[in-house]
Amino acid sequence: MGASGWIRYAEYDPDPVVVLNALHAQELAGGEYHWAEPGVPRPASVQELQELYGVHECLPLECTHSVLDIFDIHYGAADVAWAMRPLDEATIQEKFGTLTPTREQFDAVYEADELFCERASGCFTTLYVDGVPATTAVWGVTGD
DSSP, X not given: OOOEEEEEEEEOOSOHXXXXXXXXXXXXXXXXXXXXXXXXOOOSSHHHHHHHHHHOTHHHHHXXXXXXXXXXXXXXXXXXXXXXXXXXXXXXXXXXXXXXXXXXXXXXXXXXXXXXXXXXXXXXXXXXXXXXXXXXXXXXXXXX
């Protein structure tokens, strides 16, 4: 199938774990993510997904091609598998021309394919309305 790029938006919270948990809940509830084992019931939680990955060989190889493949937050400069990292200030300034990008600015840069993550990882950044944090964008490339 190949890896897939994906993007999700969540209401801003200063804690990226809260954002990630909210996005996981939305993705699980929506049920529109890739599922490589039709005979295996879809998980009700990320913990259950991780358990299923441990017992069904095909699932961790193909993944969900969604934010469900992101399990952790990483604060280093390089991408780490199965984790998302924040964009650093220098990258935000370079890509958006401001440290307080709006959703419109983010979408234009994202659509121009100028925001990269390594395969099996994700990134996130805060988006602003009138200079006030409003949304968190989370995107990544997962699956195989």
